[in-house]
Amino acid sequence: MTVSNTVDQYTVLTGDRSKIKDLLCNRLTECGWRDEVRLLCRNILMEKAVAGAVTSNSNLTLEQLITEVTPKARTLVPDAVKKELLMKIRTILTENETEGTDNHDDDEDDEDENGTEDN
Amino acid sequence: MSETGCRHYQSYVKEHSYDTFRVIDAYFAACVNKDAREKKSIHCNCFECGNYGIQLYACLHCIYFGCRGAHITSHLRAKKHNIALELSHGTLYCYGCRDFIYDSRSREYAVINRKLEAKDLQKSLGWQPWVPSAKETNLLLANTRRRLVRPNQTIGLRGLLNLGATCFMNCIVQALVHTPLLSDYFMSDRHDCGSKSTHKCLVCEVSRLFQEFYSGSRSPLSLHRLLHLIWNHAKHLAGYEQQDAHEFFIATLDVLHRHCVKAKSEHESKSNSSGSGSNNNSSNSSSSSHCYGQCNCIIDQIFTGMLQSDVVCQACNGVSTTFDPFWDISLDLGETTSHGGVTPKTLIDCLERYTRAEHLGSAAKIKCSTCKSYQESTKQFSLRTLPSVVSFHLKRFEHSALIDRKISSFIQFPVEFDMTPFMSEKNNSYGDFRFSLYAVVNHVGTIDTGHYTAYVRHQKDTWVKCDDHVITMASLKQVLDSEGYLLFYHKNVLEYE
Numbered sequence: 001m002t003v004s005n006t007v008d009q010y011t012v013l014t015g016d017r018s019k020i021k022d023l024l025c026n027r028l029t030e031c032g033w034r035d036e037v038r039l040l041c042r043n044i045l046m047e048k049a050v051a052g053a054v055t056s057n058s059n060l061t062l063e064q065l066i067t068e069v070t071p072k073a074r075t076l077v078p079d080a081v082k083k084e085l086l087m088k089i090r091t092i093l094t095e096n097e098t099e100g101t102d103n104h105d106d107d108e109d110d111e112d113e114n115g116t117e118d119n
Numbered sequence: 120m121s122e123t124g125c126r127h128y129q130s131y132v133k134e135h136s137y138d139t140f141r142v143i144d145a146y147f148a149a150c151v152n153k154d155a156r157e158k159k160s161i162h163c164n165c166f167e168c169g170n171y172g173i174q175l176y177a178c179l180h181c182i183y184f185g186c187r188g189a190h191i192t193s194h195l196r197a198k199k200h201n202i203a204l205e206l207s208h209g210t211l212y213c214y215g216c217r218d219f220i221y222d223s224r225s226r227e228y229a230v231i232n233r234k235l236e237a238k239d240l241q242k243s244l245g246w247q248p249w250v251p252s253a254k255e256t257n258l259l260l261a262n263t264r265r266r267l268v269r270p271n272q273t274i275g276l277r278g279l280l281n282l283g284a285t286c287f288m289n290c291i292v293q294a295l296v297h298t299p300l301l302s303d304y305f306m307s308d309r310h311d312c313g314s315k316s317t318h319k320c321l322v323c324e325v326s327r328l329f330q331e332f333y334s335g336s337r338s339p340l341s342l343h344r345l346l347h348l349i350w351n352h353a354k355h356l357a358g359y360e361q362q363d364a365h366e367f368f369i370a371t372l373d374v375l376h377r378h379c380v381k382a383k384s385e386h387e388s389k390s391n392s393s394g395s396g397s398n399n400n401s402s403n404s405s406s407s408s409h410c411y412g413q414c415n416c417i418i419d420q421i422f423t424g425m426l427q428s429d430v431v432c433q434a435c436n437g438v439s440t441t442f443d444p445f446w447d448i449s450l451d452l453g454e455t456t457s458h459g460g461v462t463p464k465t466l467i468d469c470l471e472r473y474t475r476a477e478h479l480g481s482a483a484k485i486k487c488s489t490c491k492s493y494q495e496s497t498k499q500f501s502l503r504t505l506p507s508v509v510s511f512h513l514k515r516f517e518h519s520a521l522i523d524r525k526i527s528s529f530i531q532f533p534v535e536f537d538m539t540p541f542m543s544e545k546n547n548s549y550g551d552f553r554f555s556l557y558a559v560v561n562h563v564g565t566i567d568t569g570h571y572t573a574y575v576r577h578q579k580d581t582w583v584k585c586d587d588h589v590i591t592m593a594s595l596k597q598v599l600d601s602e603g604y605l606l607f608y609h610k611n612v613l614e615y616e
Binding site for chain 2: 010
């Protein structure tokens with residue numbers, strides 16, 4: 001089990017995962033990211049439709065759309081949003097660390113096990 | 120408009136019913152309780168690579184989790200399974216269509232699960248797309264004219280006629296109308312007046328004012344109805360004399376607050392009897408409005424903060440803490456003699472002085488609750504919670520036994536202001552206390568006679584000067600170089616409840 005898996009499991013278990021997800025969705029909506037990405041998708045679809053009219057092949061699958069939009073959408077996420085999320089996650093994890101040292105020991109064991117497995 | 124998914128999903132539901140979807144959604148997408156979260160954190164990982172990562176799909180035909188892309192699709196292809204559930208947002212995916220699908224029945228079940236999850240985690244429901252009600256749809260259809268707000272547009276700006284030394288009112292109204300949260304509230308027509316006599320309700324009058332400001336008309340407005348209402352409800356302001364803008368601001372908030380509470384209680388008693396509990400917000404707020412002397416009206420939501428006062432006994436170091444709600448922060452400008460310090464030059468100086476521990480002296484001994492004796496003590500203010508709009512009142516008018524005077528010294532104030540240093544709990548990294556200046560009320564003249572004007576932020580980086588019926592463009596430099604009497608700051612990042 002990797003560190004990120006442990007973090008994933010821990011945040012799911014405490015419910016923080018869901019709260020972080022909400023926060024992210026809210027921030028992305030507020031800053032207009034959602035609208036920008038929607039526009040991006042629309043433009044790609046329109047382009048493809050025009051190109052498709054020429055080549056008579058206008059079917060763009062969801063997967064194709066996602067692969068095309070994802071890198072652009074990632075760069076559109078404002079730094080302030082990333083920073084805020086990072087801060088929140090850090091606080092949650094440090095709170096967990098200070099809550100009980102027992103938990104912390106377990107985590108370290110997990111990391112070690114994983115290290116040997118990988119090798 | 121009801122959505123029914125695709126033909127694959129329809130035949131899937133016919134064969135398997137909605138049960139699998141409901142269980143998988145409740146356990147692995149929405150996690151409705153602790154048991155669900157435990158199950159998800161242990162079992163919900165990709166069967167291909169073991170990853171617990173971000174976008175997992177669950178097959179709805181058999182027990183299988185897989186990452187987005189190759190891992191889940193190879194399973195669906197191999198087993199000839201069509202329907203999968205995307206777990207981070209709970210969207211249905213059909214491999215047959217290679218697309219996300221939308222089914223209104225499933226969505227109803229999903230909404231129930233989201234509500235259960237929110238309740239269990241004591242969080243809000245998260246962002247939900249706007250679904251217009253039947254009434255809103257009809258309104259949109261009936262009113263086809265749309266107004267687009269572009270940069271450099273004057274919509275939202277109206278001059279205000281001076282009705283005889285009413286500039287104190289005009290500048291406060293300009294500041295209030297340009298308060299983003301307040302305009303959001305009134306422009307979305309959220310005030311539902313319970314009282315039959317709406318012409319007596321100040322909130323209705325302000326609601327009407329917002330409509331007037333944004334009507335597109337450019338002629339100056341006359342606030343005689345508002346003035347009349349304020350005179351009726353705050354008798355000490357009645358008469359044709361020049362009043363203090365700060366006093367008027369506080370009185371207006373007070374009357375608005377009282378009318379909101381009144382309208383709500385009347386509205387609730389009415390809706391309870393008719394049994395139309397369609398509005399979740401109002402029923403939620405009613406239960407919490409009775410606690411801690413703070414209500415949930417729009418004025419309190421926007422303007423009320425909490426001041427913490429710590430009195431420390433000098434003998435035993437026992438701390439007694441009290442909390443007081445506030446609508447604004449009044450700051451002394453004069454050179455202080457009682458507890459040292461220098462004459463403040465900036466807003467931050469003023470706040471530092473305001474939040475500094477003050478020795479109460481031997482003449483003012485307070486009974487300490489810890490050591491049960493009268494002792495000398497120190498008192499310190501800090502900000503427990505901040506409202507979404509923080510208004511600072513620079514006490515430029517000094518009334519003392521000897522002399523009444525106006526302090527016209529220049530106090531520098533910032534555009535962007537992080538209030539974290541003045542909070543009671545500074546290390547709370549969850550809080551974000553950054554504010555931006557959006558209105559400044561100025562007074563020119565002497566203590567006896569003078570004139571009020573206001574600078575307001577019209578759009579991002581666009582400032583205007585409101586001098587009664589005259590509205591002119593202003594630069595940020597002009598705003599910051601002005602004397603400043605009332606300063607209005609708006610919170611940058613709003614928290615969700």
